[in-house]
Amino acid sequence: MAVSFTITYKDESTGARLGLLYTPHGTVETPVFMPVGTQATVKTMTPEEVRDIGGRMILSNTYHLYLRPGHELIREAGGLHRFMHWDGPILTDSGGFQVFSLGPLRKVSEEGVAFRSHIDGSEHFFSPEKAMEVQMALGSDIAMAFDECAPYPCSREYALAATERTTRWARRCRTAHDREDQGLFGIVQGGTFKDLRERSARELVELDFPGYAIGGLSVGEPKQLMYEVLDYTVPLLPEEKPRYLMGVGSPDCLVEGVLRGIDMFDCVLPTRIARNGTALTRQGRLVVRNAEYARDFSPLEPDCDCYACRNYTRAYIRHLIKANEILGIRLTTIHNLYFIMKLMEEIRAAVRQGRMLQFRDDFLRKYQGD
Amino acid sequence: MAVSFTITYKDESTGARLGLLYTPHGTVETPVFMPVGTQATVKTMTPEEVRDIGGRMILSNTYHLYLRPGHELIREAGGLHRFMHWDGPILTDSGGFQVFSLGPLRKVSEEGVAFRSHIDGSEHFFSPEKAMEVQMALGSDIAMAFDECAPYPCSREYALAATERTTRWARRCRTAHDREDQGLFGIVQGGTFKDLRERSARELVELDFPGYAIGGLSVGEPKQLMYEVLDYTVPLLPEEKPRYLMGVGSPDCLVEGVLRGIDMFDCVLPTRIARNGTALTRQGRLVVRNAEYARDFSPLEPDCDCYACRNYTRAYIRHLIKANEILGIRLTTIHNLYFIMKLMEEIRAAVRQGRMLQFRDDFLRKYQGD
Numbered sequence: 157m158a159v160s161f162t163i164t165y166k167d168e169s170t171g172a173r174l175g176l177l178y179t180p181h182g183t184v185e186t187p188v189f190m191p192v193g194t195q196a197t198v199k200t201m202t203p204e205e206v207r208d209i210g211g212r213m214i215l216s217n218t219y220h221l222y223l224r225p226g227h228e229l230i231r232e233a234g235g236l237h238r239f240m241h242w243d244g245p246i247l248t249d250s251g252g253f254q255v256f257s258l259g260p261l262r263k264v265s266e267e268g269v270a271f272r273s274h275i276d277g278s279e280h281f282f283s284p285e286k287a288m289e290v291q292m293a294l295g296s297d298i299a300m301a302f303d304e305c306a307p308y309p310c311s312r313e314y315a316l317a318a319t320e321r322t323t324r325w326a327r328r329c330r331t332a333h334d335r336e337d338q339g340l341f342g343i344v345q346g347g348t349f350k351d352l353r354e355r356s357a358r359e360l361v362e363l364d365f366p367g368y369a370i371g372g373l374s375v376g377e378p379k380q381l382m383y384e385v386l387d388y389t390v391p392l393l394p395e396e397k398p399r400y401l402m403g404v405g406s407p408d409c410l411v412e413g414v415l416r417g418i419d420m421f422d423c424v425l426p427t428r429i430a431r432n433g434t435a436l437t438r439q440g441r442l443v444v445r446n447a448e449y450a451r452d453f454s455p456l457e458p459d460c461d462c463y464a465c466r467n468y469t470r471a472y473i474r475h476l477i478k479a480n481e482i483l484g485i486r487l488t489t490i491h492n493l494y495f496i497m498k499l500m501e502e503i504r505a506a507v508r509q510g511r512m513l514q515f516r517d518d519f520l521r522k523y524q525g526d
Numbered sequence: 527m528a529v530s531f532t533i534t535y536k537d538e539s540t541g542a543r544l545g546l547l548y549t550p551h552g553t554v555e556t557p558v559f560m561p562v563g564t565q566a567t568v569k570t571m572t573p574e575e576v577r578d579i580g581g582r583m584i585l586s587n588t589y590h591l592y593l594r595p596g597h598e599l600i601r602e603a604g605g606l607h608r609f610m611h612w613d614g615p616i617l618t619d620s621g622g623f624q625v626f627s628l629g630p631l632r633k634v635s636e637e638g639v640a641f642r643s644h645i646d647g648s649e650h651f652f653s654p655e656k657a658m659e660v661q662m663a664l665g666s667d668i669a670m671a672f673d674e675c676a677p678y679p680c681s682r683e684y685a686l687a688a689t690e691r692t693t694r695w696a697r698r699c700r701t702a703h704d705r706e707d708q709g710l711f712g713i714v715q716g717g718t719f720k721d722l723r724e725r726s727a728r729e730l731v732e733l734d735f736p737g738y739a740i741g742g743l744s745v746g747e748p749k750q751l752m753y754e755v756l757d758y759t760v761p762l763l764p765e766e767k768p769r770y771l772m773g774v775g776s777p778d779c780l781v782e783g784v785l786r787g788i789d790m791f792d793c794v795l796p797t798r799i800a801r802n803g804t805a806l807t808r809q810g811r812l813v814v815r816n817a818e819y820a821r822d823f824s825p826l827e828p829d830c831d832c833y834a835c836r837n838y839t840r841a842y843i844r845h846l847i848k849a850n851e852i853l854g855i856r857l858t859t860i861h862n863l864y865f866i867m868k869l870m871e872e873i874r875a876a877v878r879q880g881r882m883l884q885f886r887d888d889f890l891r892k893y894q895g896d
Binding site for chain 1: 565566567569570571572593594595599602603604609611655681701820821823833837839841842844845846848849851852853856
């Protein structure tokens with residue numbers, strides 16, 4: 157089996173657990189946060205820098221790579237790892253979330269989704285089979301099933317149809333997928349409807365995927381509602397398989413997700429807000445481009461050991477960002493990803509030491525505003 | 527004396543020479559090329575990366591730093607070196623070239639130049655005294671005198687006035703400059719008029735600067751004309767002082783400049799064309815963003831040892847640049863500066879071995895199109 161999972165520790169008082177995720181490109185400690193490399197690059201960073209800040213596994217986007225430079229080109233290059241010079245594990249999403257987000261540019265049928273490229277308006281068609289073909293060409297370690305992600309809020313009727321279709325499409329993905337050095341994960345949908353989540357989980361678990369994602373969350377619903385959905389959805393998943401909460405990565409949600417038994421996360425948040433001139437700190441977000449930091453000669457976060465904090469001041473980083481200098485967003489990106497990686501490390505230590513609830517309280521007391 | 531110079535080798539058959547330039551932040555082998563860090567950053571790079579590709583001394587722009595973030599802020603930060611985390615030598619220009627380039631946004635008088643900021647339109651005034659004040663606040667190792675750079679082409683009358691003013695302003699700079707850990711270089715003007723170059727050189731040499739720049743070249747004149755001006759201007763400068771050809775840095779001009787006795791160069795060309803998707807190679811420029819490289823899985827330059835060429839293909843770099851990914855221009859920038867630094871290293875070796883004329887011929891036979 158291409159991808160497998162071992163639980164190394166279970167916290168008795170919460171749902172949290174530690175594990176090892178085995179992939180063709182190496183083993184990763186969980187819970188893990190995957191930096192996002194949408195277009196075959198974690199924005200602004202080299203792979204060595206991603207590794208230096210603690211990145212062990214990344215996510216890349218099938219929709220984007222299919223459109224540009226094209227999955228066949230990446231196959232010719234020797235696969236995504238070689239193309240982008242990253243030799244660690246890669247998870248690719250299925251493209252489903254992106255094509256459903258295209259709104260008026262797409263048309264859904266049972267067969268799949270017809271859509272127009274956001275780049276040049278050209279016409280394309282994604283089906284479960286196509287999503288498998290593309291991901292097999294990319295050669296990621298973990299591929300995701302092609303699903304229909306319902307928006308929030310949405311009617312029960314809509315969510316039901318999306319849930320049923322997600323199961324039918326998951327079966328087609330299972331049939332179409334035949335790359336042996338790649339694991340295929342299923343995605344549980346069902347919106348914020350408990351019975352639909354139960355149904356989706358039951359049907360997908362029958363298909364026996366080596367791992368399961370919880371999709372359709374972090375799409376605009378209140379955080380408390382997301383936690384509630386997790387509370388009843390996670391227990392529906394097989395305990396021995398890895399659980400992946402898609403698109404989630406704000407610091408407070410990482411803490412809450414781990415407490416509920418999530419093993420894998422990805423999110424553009426730390427890198428996206430970095431490019432916006434915002435740094436993550438233990439006290440919450442710091443908008444370093446604000447005028448108040450013009451003459452602040454302290455680092456982004458005083459106790460941080462990242463490259464940016466060891467060598468540069470808020471005043472300098474603010475100057476770079478105001479002057480549109482690339483080094484500015486390189487530094488905030490390094491800091492933010494380091495912050496998240498360090499947080500995951502501390503979370504794993506807290507789980508191991510049975511003090512995850514205390515960690516959550518301590519962390520959230522200081523961290524505000526997300 | 528803050529800055530001094532020793533000639534370590536003189537080529538008998540050409541004007542080329544090797545030297546050591548001593549500055550408060552270290553000693554640099556000459557001939558040297560200085561990467562440009564206009565806004566207190568060599569665009570896209572960290573200081574460690576600049577050093578890794580062989581950068582030993584950089585140039586930064588007084589005009590830009592005066593406007594943003596302001597020289598007083600940089601002084602408060604502990605000076606430019608500390609502000610930008612670069613501990614090697616820095617040369618700052620005087621701002622003269624930039625304010626004269628502002629065209630309708632500036633007004634020249636004997637006292638100085640009134641101009642409007644290209645950023646926000648605010649009004650400012652630069653004089654020789656102001657240029658010294660700003661550069662002393664920045665704390666660069668080498669400051670440049672505030673000069674008037676005549677455009678090309680220009681009338682003899684205009685060039686004469688600019689030459690005379692440059693001398694008067696050089697005297698005022700000499701008087702105003704009193705930072706002991708900073709060397710002040712004079713700038714020879716005179717356009718493409720031999721007698722004006724002679725006059726400018728004579729008057730500036732009387733002021734006994736520790737180094738001399740040749741200004742007013744590489745402003746649009748044909749290369750042959752620039753070489754001609756160098757042929758008669760360089761011998762007018764004191765042999766024992768470093769000679770700096772401002773704004774010059776295309777590979778062929780570096781070779782020709784060294785042959786004529788130039789010790790220092792700076793130019794935005796390698797970094798600017800990099801951001802445009804163009805790589806320097808021994809065969810000339812390679813526009814890696816062109817469609818012909820879409821499936822080219824060879825490095826930018828096959829025999830190059832730079833980080834970009836060791837790890838990435840033309841196809842990948844092209845993809846990044848087409849997709850507006852920052853890593854793309856980081857890689858072309860690294861390659862181009864490495865190319866120039868390696869070229870300077872080879873030039874120094876060729877001078878040392880007395881085969882500089884042969885090197886020029888070999889290099890120019892392959893290198894075309896600049």
